[in-house]
Amino acid sequence: MTRKQKRFAIIIGLGAVVVSAVALILNALNDQIVFFYSPTELIERPSLANEPIRIGGLVEDGSWVVVGNTNVFAVTDGANRVEVTYKNLVPDLFREGQGVIVEGSLLADGSFLASNVLAKHDENFVPKEVEAAMKAQGLWQGEEESGSGSGYGGSNSGSAQPAQ
Amino acid sequence: MPIELGLFALILAGTVAIAQSAVGFFFWRVGGRITSYLRQGAVLQFLLTLAAFLALVQAFVFSDFSLELAFGYSNTLQPLLYKITSTWGNHEGSLLLWIVILTGFGAAIALYGKNLPSDLLALVLAVQGALGAAFIAFSLFTSNPFTRLFPIPAEGRDMNPVLQDIGMALHPPLLYLGYVGLSVCFSFAIGALISGRIDAAWARWVRPWALASWAFLTLGIAMGSYWAYYELGWGGWWFWDPVENASLMPWLAATALLHSAVVMEKRNALKVWTIFLAILAFSLSLLGMFLVRSGILTSVHSFASDPTRGMFILIMLTIVIGGAYGLFAWRARSLRSGGLFAPISREGALVVNNLFLVVAVAAVLIGTLYPLILQSVNGTLISVGAPFFDLTFGILMAPLLIIIPFGPFLAWKRGDLIAVTQRLLGAAAATVLITIVLVMVSGGQISLASLGLLLGIWVGIGAIAQMVDRIKLGRTSLSQSWTHLKGLPKNAWSTMLAHFGLGVVVLGIVSVSAWEVENVASISVGDSIEISGYKVTKLDVSQRLEDNFVAERIGFEVISPRGKTTITAAEKRVYTASRLPSTEAAILTYGFSQLYITLGDVNADGTRIVRVWYKPFITLIWFGALIMAGAGFLSLSDRRLRIGVPKSARATPEPAE
Numbered sequence: 001m002t003r004k005q006k007r008f009a010i011i012i013g014l015g016a017v018v019v020s021a022v023a024l025i026l027n028a029l030n031d032q033i034v035f036f037y038s039p040t041e042l043i044e045r046p047s048l049a050n051e052p053i054r055i056g057g058l059v060e061d062g063s064w065v066v067v068g069n070t071n072v073f074a075v076t077d078g079a080n081r082v083e084v085t086y087k088n089l090v091p092d093l094f095r096e097g098q099g100v101i102v103e104g105s106l107l108a109d110g111s112f113l114a115s116n117v118l119a120k121h122d123e124n125f126v127p128k129e130v131e132a133a134m135k136a137q138g139l140w141q142g143e144e145e146s147g148s149g150s151g152y153g154g155s156n157s158g159s160a161q162p163a164q
Numbered sequence: 165m166p167i168e169l170g171l172f173a174l175i176l177a178g179t180v181a182i183a184q185s186a187v188g189f190f191f192w193r194v195g196g197r198i199t200s201y202l203r204q205g206a207v208l209q210f211l212l213t214l215a216a217f218l219a220l221v222q223a224f225v226f227s228d229f230s231l232e233l234a235f236g237y238s239n240t241l242q243p244l245l246y247k248i249t250s251t252w253g254n255h256e257g258s259l260l261l262w263i264v265i266l267t268g269f270g271a272a273i274a275l276y277g278k279n280l281p282s283d284l285l286a287l288v289l290a291v292q293g294a295l296g297a298a299f300i301a302f303s304l305f306t307s308n309p310f311t312r313l314f315p316i317p318a319e320g321r322d323m324n325p326v327l328q329d330i331g332m333a334l335h336p337p338l339l340y341l342g343y344v345g346l347s348v349c350f351s352f353a354i355g356a357l358i359s360g361r362i363d364a365a366w367a368r369w370v371r372p373w374a375l376a377s378w379a380f381l382t383l384g385i386a387m388g389s390y391w392a393y394y395e396l397g398w399g400g401w402w403f404w405d406p407v408e409n410a411s412l413m414p415w416l417a418a419t420a421l422l423h424s425a426v427v428m429e430k431r432n433a434l435k436v437w438t439i440f441l442a443i444l445a446f447s448l449s450l451l452g453m454f455l456v457r458s459g460i461l462t463s464v465h466s467f468a469s470d471p472t473r474g475m476f477i478l479i480m481l482t483i484v485i486g487g488a489y490g491l492f493a494w495r496a497r498s499l500r501s502g503g504l505f506a507p508i509s510r511e512g513a514l515v516v517n518n519l520f521l522v523v524a525v526a527a528v529l530i531g532t533l534y535p536l537i538l539q540s541v542n543g544t545l546i547s548v549g550a551p552f553f554d555l556t557f558g559i560l561m562a563p564l565l566i567i568i569p570f571g572p573f574l575a576w577k578r579g580d581l582i583a584v585t586q587r588l589l590g591a592a593a594a595t596v597l598i599t600i601v602l603v604m605v606s607g608g609q610i611s612l613a614s615l616g617l618l619l620g621i622w623v624g625i626g627a628i629a630q631m632v633d634r635i636k637l638g639r640t641s642l643s644q645s646w647t648h649l650k651g652l653p654k655n656a657w658s659t660m661l662a663h664f665g666l667g668v669v670v671l672g673i674v675s676v677s678a679w680e681v682e683n684v685a686s687i688s689v690g691d692s693i694e695i696s697g698y699k700v701t702k703l704d705v706s707q708r709l710e711d712n713f714v715a716e717r718i719g720f721e722v723i724s725p726r727g728k729t730t731i732t733a734a735e736k737r738v739y740t741a742s743r744l745p746s747t748e749a750a751i752l753t754y755g756f757s758q759l760y761i762t763l764g765d766v767n768a769d770g771t772r773i774v775r776v777w778y779k780p781f782i783t784l785i786w787f788g789a790l791i792m793a794g795a796g797f798l799s800l801s802d803r804r805l806r807i808g809v810p811k812s813a814r815a816t817p818e819p820a821e
Contacts, residue, residue, distance in 0.1 A: 003504065006504070006506060006507060009507050010507050010512070010515070013507065014515075014519055017516075017519055017520070017523065018519070018523065021523040021526070021527070021560060024527075024555075024556055024559055024560070025526070025527050025530055025531075025556050028551075028552050028555045028556045029530070029531075029534060029548070029552065032548070032549070032551040032552035032555060033534070033535075033546045033547070033548050033552065034546060034547045034548075034549060035544065035545065035546050036545035036546060036547065037545075054547060066765070066767060066768070068686055068767070069684050069685070069686060069764075069773060088684065089684065089762075089764035089765075089773055089775055090764075090765075092397075092745045092746060092747055093744075093745065
């Protein structure tokens with residue numbers, strides 16, 4: 001091969017890899033991302049059923065019931081609530097009245113089946129997404145800056161990944 | 165008093181850093197005298213920051229709560245080790261540790277770099293000085309660790325219980341050694357761009373630093389992964405969390421840099437690309453720092469943060485990355501390209517390696533930043549989680565794993581793929597055979613996991629085949645092979661070991677992802693959970709009182725399939741000072757596999773939720789990483805690689821002006 005041909009072969013090869021990688025990444029971004037909704041948004045959009053999504057809010061006071069390995073609780077943004085069923089262990093810092101992020105999907109009956117529950121490793125923390133959702137409902141009473149913290153602790157079912 | 169001395173030392177270090185960088189940038193051509201001033205400056209800067217750091221450590225050790233930081237993150241009840249580690253268990257303290265390591269690397273260049281050309285050394289120290297000055301300013305103006313508190317509280321608030329662990333003593337320092345070590349490669353790249361000294365010798369000077377940072381980063385990431393695995397109690401070893409990604413990206417870039425620097429050193433090719441990677445690797449370190457410390461992300465591992473810090477880092481990031489790549493764009497054209505090579509050659513294989521690694525960096529980067537971008541563009545909140553990364557990263561790594569065994573067999577300049585394939589036939593046959601046996605043993609199903617196994621074994625066997633080929637085992641007498649073996653340079657060993665370690669990591673990942681078993685049950689004392697042939701029986705419940713926490717301790721008896729009985733215990737702790745709960749999992753190791761027992765809450769009927777995982781061959785992940793890091797250090801101990809080696813392969817390079 002001449003010098004020119006060599007260079008051409010290399011560039012074509014590298015280009016092909018880069019193009020397919022870009023296609024792969026874009027495709028994955030399209031399919032694999034998970035959207036976040038507040039309970040209010042969820043109720044406004046029943047079309048979301050059976051899609052993997054995340055919801056966030058506070059665990060409603062007095063709503064948490066444990067039967068065997070199944071946890072049932074409600075997530076509220078102050079205006080609306082969604083009932084969540086989670087057939088697994090909740091994290092150490094999961095409490096009523098605390099911020100929580102739940103990953104799973106909405107069922108046809110309007111309840112939410114969780115695959116993953118995330119609670120921040122800090123008592124005074126309200127997740128940023130939850131804070132925004134509550135501000136949207138005009139129900140935010142905390143300070144402007146949400147508390148400091150060291151991170152989300154999940155209780156996973158195979159694919160724990162902490163909140164974005 | 166020591167606190168104020170510490171602050172004073174840090175300020176002094178900052179002024180030394182500014183002077184060092186200014187003198188370096190203005191007088192780098194002068195040589196001799198100036199360079200020795202700069203070297204003294206670098207050492208002095210290190211000693212001053214070290215003094216500042218020790219002043220901080222002593223406040224934690226002696227529980228001096230007049231120091232706001234000690235009050236916020238430590239407690240008199242902590243054991244001494246955790247008092248010390250609390251020093252960097254927070255943003256301000258860990259930033260100071262980062263600075264100490266940064267200036268430490270500067271001092272190391274000054275001490276070991278005697279044989280470097282004086283203009284390059286001056287520029288490298290100037291860039292290091294500038295980085296030091298920026299970080300010290302960041303510390304002093306936004307995150308001063310030496311703030312006093314009055315009135316003095318009687319007791320401190322304690323560190324987050326999750327962090328009160330031996331992992332805290334090892335993980336951050338190792339990780340920082342890796343992150344910050346890349347600053348040396350960065351400084352060399354800038355020095356090279358300004359002075360025009362970009363040749364094979366440059367690559368030989370940079371490679372030990374890249375190698376050391378890479379090895380430390382490998383250790384730091386592996387250590388962090390194991391720590392999160394046993395401490396967080398979710399049984400996961402990697403979560404594709406933004407902070408984890410922040411450490412993976414520089415690691416991938418550093419891996420690419422190591423390989424391209426080989427090409428530059430041996431063949432004087434890929435010069436521009438190597439410089440690009442050196443800048444990229446450190447830029448990604450800084451980006452990671454921004455993601456972790458600015459508070460724009462919520463993550464398992466992130467620090468407390470405030471927006472002014474985020475702004476400061478963002479400005480620093482823009483100046484460093486923008487400046488470096490601006491300089492790169494301006495000067496890179498004047499570099500002459502080096503040796504030519506055919507697409508099928510050792511160089512070609514290393515280019516492909518670099519291509520896949522850099523594309524993988526891009527995939528991880530996009531996945532990590534996309535939520536931030538989307539949120540700031542139209543307010544949509546999304547998360548990009550494990551499915552995205554598993555898919556893209558997995559697909560990108562597969563071809564890389566396939567070509568790895570070919571690389572070391574190919575000749576420089578022009579390789580013969582057919583001949584190499586013939587030499588690898590034995591390895592390929594062995595790989596297929598072992599995979600078939602393993603797949604049959606594990607249930608006989610052909611799945612994605614079988615492919616994963618195939619790749620892992622291929623990389624491992626390929627590394628061994630490389631060794632067998634090098635010592636001509638079977639092609640000559642045994643005693644001659646032995647002589648060859650003894651005569652092998654450490655470099656050959658480290659290539660082989662690093663690739664072998666990678667194969668081991670892949671095997672661990674595939675095995676635990678595919679064949680992990682989980683079982684959750686509510687049990688009372690005397691009840692058992694059966695999992696993968698192991699029988700886990702709940703024993704008595706006891707209280708454990710320690711200085712800094714109270715624990716409920718639940719004993720378990722585990723009978724392995726071979727009939728071996730082990731007694732172990734898991735705990736639910738509540739830390740006295742912070743009132744925070746924490747779960748300590750019970751982990752038993754059988755060969756390379758582990759049984760992982762963790763506790764849930766007590767049910768109304770008095771039974772307790774217990775969750776047990778069987779994790780087949782999971783420890784291979786960390787052992788493999790250890791082998792890789794070990795290979796890095798082995799290569800570092802090769803005398804021929806020492807930075808001091810003065811001889812340049814080529815004649816004096818012409819300045820690129």
